[in-house]
Amino acid sequence: MIAGTTGAAQVYAAEPAKAAASGVLLSGIDTQYADKSVKPQEDFYRHVNGTWMKTAQIPSDRSSAGAFMDLREAVVPRLHAIIEGLAKNKNAADSDAQKISDLYSSFMDTKNIETQGLKPLQADFAKVDSLTDKKQLPAFMAWVNRISVTAPYDIQVHQDNKDSTKYVLDIGQSGLGLPDRDYYLKDDDAKLKNIRVAYLKHIETMLSMAGDKEAVKNAAAILAFETELAKVQWTKVELRDPVKAYNKIELSKLADLMPGYDWDAYLNSLGVTGKISYLIVAQPSYLTSMNSILQATPLDTIKAYFRWHVLSSAAGQLPKQFSEESFAFFGKTLRGVPEQEIRWKRGVRLVDAGMGESLGKLYVAKYFPADSKARMEKLVANLLLAYQKSIDTLDWMSPETKKEAQAKLSTFMPKIGYPNKWKDYSALQITKGDAVANLRAIRSFAAQTELNKLGKPIDREEWGMTPQTVNAYYNPEMNEIVFPAAILQPPFFNPKADDAVNYGGIGAVIGHEISHGFDDQGSQYDGAGNLRDWWTKADHEKFAAKTAALVKQYNAFSPVPGYNVNGELTLGENIADNSGLAIAYKAYRLSLGGKPAPVIGGLTGEQRFFTGFGQVWRGKMREQEAIVRIKTDPHSPGEFRANGSLRNMTPFYESFGVKAGDKMYLPTSERVSIW
Template sequence: MTQTLIAAAGLTLMTTANSAADNAPSAHAAAIIATASPLVSGIDMQNVDTTVRPQDDFYTYVNGTWLKKTEIPADKSSWGSFYELRENSLNQLRAIVDAATQNKAVITGSNEQKIADMYASFMDEATLDKLGATPLNHQFALIDALQNKQQIAGMIAQLSRIGVKVPYDIGIHQDAKDSTKVIVDLGQSGLGLPDRDYYLKDDDVKLKDTRIKYLAHIEKMLALAGDKDAPESASSILALETALAKVQWTKVQNRDPVKTYNKVELGALATLAPHNDWKSYLLESGLKDKISYVIVSQPSYIEGFDKVIEATSMAAWKAYFKWHVLSRFSSSLSKPYVDANFAFYGSVLRGVPQNEPRWKRGVKMVEDTVGEGLGELYVAQYFPPENKARMEKLVANLIAAYRESIHTLDWMGPATKVQAEKKLSTLMTKIGYPKKWRDYSKLTIKKDDLIGNIIRANVFEYQRNISKLGKPVDRDEWGMTPQTVNAYYNPELNEVVFPAAILQPPFFNAQADDAANYGGIGAVIGHEISHGFDDQGSQYDEVGNLRDWWTKDDHEKFAVKTKALVAQYGAYSPVPGYKLNGELTLGENIADNSGLTIAYKAYQLSLAGKTAPVIDGMTGNQRFYLGWAQVWRGKVRDAQAIVYVKIDPHSPPQFRGNGTLANQPGFYAAFNVKPGDKMYLAPDQRVIMW
């Protein structure tokens, strides 16, 4: 289902925290950096490269030693702070899964039983290798039974229900113009490659090469599954997906919540796509009699899809559906399918030389099926109550800093400021884990039926979402599990959510001084809150309705700032020949710049007029910015970096680290950055959002 929501030798050391010359460490302090314990301050000093001037490349200064000595693990496309935490949580989750597996007194039907049996079904390679692709025979038979194009819509609904990629899909969420209602959003889907550009860019050698290898991959997989006409089938599938790609909206177009809100009564769907049997779709999808309208995200795509139905043969449609069934479940079949799937989606597409150990894939499979059940056990073992209490205090300071800053904004008028304060006052924060845990009692998991387990879990999740229709909005629900190393802002609920797993070093260190925590998790919190006031979130009011509460003058002033950010980040290039899309990454870049500014102000509030101690030769303000830069340490394989350029709204690590700092007045003061330094931007070139 689609989802809507819903990253200094030679300077004089000053010891006064708020001094304008709150500079980088002296040569003596640099020596301390090389030998100090990476505790207390919360800064991992062993990663600092003192051969790099912080005024020229702060990101490399903070992370340079780590960058030099660290290799991306063979089973990863990227590596860094987020991934290290993810590895840590995977090991913790493995211990929980192992305990459930070894518990002979586990109760049938309990979450522990489901966790243990889901894992066991994935780890039983011997059985899976005997079965080959036979667990998919039922789905293949249903596709073979298709007789005409009127039945395509029903097949789309059936496959969507079990988690297979289809040309259009649905998401269940709040009505953006009536936040009291749960509605259905209908949007584009159906591509096997990450973005439409992979199909349409003939002038890009790497994308074109990927497309050629994708065609070969489809052919190989179909041949493995017994398709005697695999070359012809593969060609027809690529042609069909290319036709879909031609009419799809770009990632930038899809960022506009107004243009993607198109209310269509069910009876009018036939006007958009008369060759799609909407009655069959609504019946098979379980939506019949539950809704009277849908929100169509990309109307022109649905119109274009209708023409693709007409132009594509039934044989091609059958091949397409079979391919996506096979692709969806291939990583859970016998070894030849697993290896072929990884060879393309892992190695070709993301540049990863080696698949993850099976146990990691098994734990992730448990997360995909019984995620909150596993999360409940995770929180009980690994998230102490005092961590949540300290986070709540930190969040309160962030909100106070935002409230103060609203009064000083140069791009927001008095009337809008009143509305901004109202939105801030109704912001809901969720920390660690949900108030109530998901009920998996209706989900059946069997020890010897991996594909059946996955399908039943997908149907369970599908039905769980469908069941929300016609009911009050559940404002306590979470969109991430507690063990997820991430955070998010949901404009429809006006909420920020911080799962337990991200509340660990380097983001949050319960034993560390506050400075690094404000520069780390504080900036992440500030980042997420700012999404309520960025180019997208600002279009939603305090209760989550899509309503423009800014004046025309506010929009114009804000646009000047965002235009400068688009230009700044659009000049960055993570891979030669591939520059960032400043418009695609705009919302996240606004959030990085805003979040860091607010976190700095919140840190000053937390000091309550006192001077921060010097730790590891660093003043509080310096540790704050070090905390920011160390959070983003990371390395990305070139193939994965290209995927990110095409689909990821976040900038790559080094540009999140340095690009944001170049706009921060506090950074200039803390490290004495002057004209001529590579990090320096003239005051009139700095984009200051908050």
């Protein structure tokens, strides 16, 4: 519908003061953040968020601010109040409530932490120092993997990508202290090079404070070792290919991959012998090269490397000089954050990371009303219906592939709010008054929980996020879409608002996650969660042509001068933004049942829908953080997630009167329409 396309879009009438109280639905739009001096046809993102962009300040303890971060920050004091409440109660010994209270109080007991100094790490240092022969490395590496300290390779337990009825152990590249291989290898980038120089100094400072009398020499050797690992690692773009990263290797063949490496010792120490008959190796060439690097590197350097990562991984639980030095590099230098977060917030995040579901159970009881879940279920049902209808109209998908797509869509499993079955923390041992031991305990518990899955049936009730997480995800192996309770708040979801803004907000998020099942990665999995090519060759070619155009569009966006978005790295998320918006719009139209949408706040239903989409991507970040994200994050910056998606959406043009010559305009032939 083309109505009020030139004038009404810039009229943001105030919400009726008593609207919500009287039962009248609000528009759900943050009118205070709009910039009416910017036309929607020129820069829709700034039209919707411009005043906020001009006036909002990134808090001194954060690297970014915006819709996502503001919600995440709003959750923290709620969790803090829950934790503080538990501390006031008389909790049963070994109960989750007592463990949460002890975990938090141990981290907050800075006097005890200062008194203890590095004593809590002495056993770990002694284990590193006990290495006298490289033949001991496999068993040692298993210990390091189990306590989640950085090592040249890491492990993950998940469903076998080609047999989703089984859990499998996956081994992949790791070992770097900096965010990406580019930080080690890009000599022509002054900013990355400066970070590398600062990292070297940071290692030297930390080792020196820990009593290493050869800190300068060891820091240089550690950086050189990590640089060698970086040279043979796969790029983030290469890692996006699930077929290339699926390499099933029988245990008896592991010796061919890493000659001389005692895999039996590794698997025995890991505790998985007899539970598996093969591994999935994500990057075989990396492991082979890594083995050569280990053989060529002096044992003293390897020991210095592990001492460094044991120390660095526990810095937050160590005396002030260590935690502050760690923040000075990883927070201030690397990400541009001026001030370290106040300790109680860090304590809450520790509990959230270590006992998140137990904390989440208390969170949803207090902050997630049943009617929000019911309304979300309706939204999800409408989005799935819109996808179902859309599949049959796609011009790039053949009839045989459409049949498979419908079959996959019919098996999608939505999870909303919180899990039906909560995680059992009875095996987690928390020690009152020992912050380092508790850090080790929650990491070891998490690792053991994963390893315990091997040989057991798939747990389809498990969640990969806690209810208090402001995010959502699609898991191709489960073929599930998951929406935690904490994201179901304004501006994503407003139970007091008209449907238009909710479809533009959380509706587009739902559509985004569903579309991951059909993007360049998710489309390689069938409805059962198995890697299987169910597309015709012609479908692949047509889809590749559309996505190549999307790559080109996003490659042109530059959030930081000299640093462009990587259209290949962000392709999956850009496809999902494009598709999610298109399907959410169709679902919104379906929800109207043929009736016209009301005009609220001077905006038509369509205009509120697109405005709802634009406002959820409101955000800004420090330059250093933006560079880290460009190098590592598969998501584009919020500005381009908004404008980049809308420029490809013809109904947006109709709703706001976008025409040739406007900055938001793309010729019809250049618009990428996937769904």
